[in-house]
Amino acid sequence: MKAYVFPGQGAQFTGMGKDLYESNAKAKELFDKADDILGFKLTKIMFEGTAEEQKQTRVTQPAIFLHSVAVALTNDSFAPDMVAGHSLGEFSALVANKTLSFEDGLRLVAKRAAAMQRACEINPSTMAAILGLDDKVVEDICASIDEVVVAANYNCPGQLVISGSVKGIDIACEKLKAAGAKRALPLQVGGAFHSPLMEPAREELAAAIEQTTFAIPVCAVYQNVNASPAKDIAVIKKNLIAQLTAPVRWTQSVQAMVKDGGKTFIECGPGKVLQGLVKKIAPEAEVASL
Template sequence: MKKAYIFPGQGSQFPGMGKELYDSSDEAKKLFASANEILGFDISDIMFNGTAEALKQTKVTQPSIFLHSVILAKVTEDFEPDMVAGHSLGELSALVGNGALSFEDGLKLVSKRAMAMQKACEINPSGMAAILGLDDEVVEKICAEIDEIVVPANYNCPGQLVISGSNKGIEIACERLKEAGAKRALPLPVGGAFHSPLMEPARMELAEAIKETQFNQPICPVYQNVNALPSTDTEEIKENLIAQLTAPVRWSQLVQKMVSDNGTVFIECGPGKVLQGLVKKIYREVEVEGV
């Protein structure tokens, strides 16, 4: 029986997140204090006491989810993963979870990632939309036929694929996908076209930071977003992490691969239960739980 620890991405934040952790653990208190120092502002105060609107700020959202996930892993006594994975941003949390990155380096990379993505969003006004009730192949084909940048971005589970691209591309794609029989084609309240070619400026910026960061030999494989395959090779992990910003998140394929590699218990480590729900839709027979 293998334990698969999975770490959530953007959208899982909520007001008050991490407060319970802080109150119940001296180690958590130290890590939150360290995070405030590294980031140069009091992120713990925003997490514990801020509004939902305050948590939506780019410089806050991604580090908040990372901190909640990683500190939870660090204070959990029986945290012993056989395999790890994270959805988008969550891949960096997973890499701290399996020892490939230190807490400090992971947080610095998350902060740089958030800022680089924000800048890329400002260069190209763009967005994302959730497409429900169509086969992946149909969505891929329709996106490929549109003369605008619009691509599959998140393969979340069967019948749920998020697309990403220019505002015009998203608008045309949503119309055509509805005509093709999509149950819903719903624009998402996000700042830009994540996991699309429009994130190229952010990919280039993050590549420099990742190349300069020390990666250690992990204690177990990380199943990566870009190819849905396990890796313990630090150079390969780095390359895939850089490619992730402009490539789709192959979450559905990744979970299937973890199951075929004997992952039997999926434990979501971080805020919310989004990934537990997706795993159950991908593979009904496995056990899912939160930390």
């Protein structure tokens, strides 16, 4: 069975999607439509913008979504048996399996990006990558700190991203290094994504999700919140709303897809980050790009 997976924030690069735009009429239509919906020239920033411009949350999230969805929807061989997306990528996955229309998916991603940016301004916060420790050790140390610090991204065995207040992350990094972490590396991000500090954004996005039409998907989406397959619209909505303040259970999602018959994992979108993670989680799986 083929599992199509969609990347999240951080996979962007200058020139992203330009070849597709110039070579595929259907892709060009999606890119031009995105510029109209967003009200600014996202494509110009994707094709020509600086790394600094592309790092802006309002740009990064719609850009990765647009590229990922365009890759999937314009490829004749795209026929998913199951889908999943890492954080932001879950929205791309929901368009790919026809739960959301392209237009509604893009509008939700734009609202998500704006809401997350506002939440970051309310609560200055950050994230850090922790390498070389068991998940339980990281979780216990985070829980022992008298600040907001939580496990945010279970990327693969031995690689867990934590999220929280700036002070909390500093304390956690020192404690985790003392506990034997190979690295405890603060990330260049604007806030504590997938933590309780994103609650203002979760509330904003919840309202938008509830007002959006969701359709019965053509295949199950394995959602970040619980790493379980979902085809029920009410369940998908509930999990999507919870996603902003809950951890991304990517390790567990890939394990669940393999258990359910996923043999080939095909990454749709910029970069090959997810292929690398899949190989660390499930060495027996085949990986490829669309």
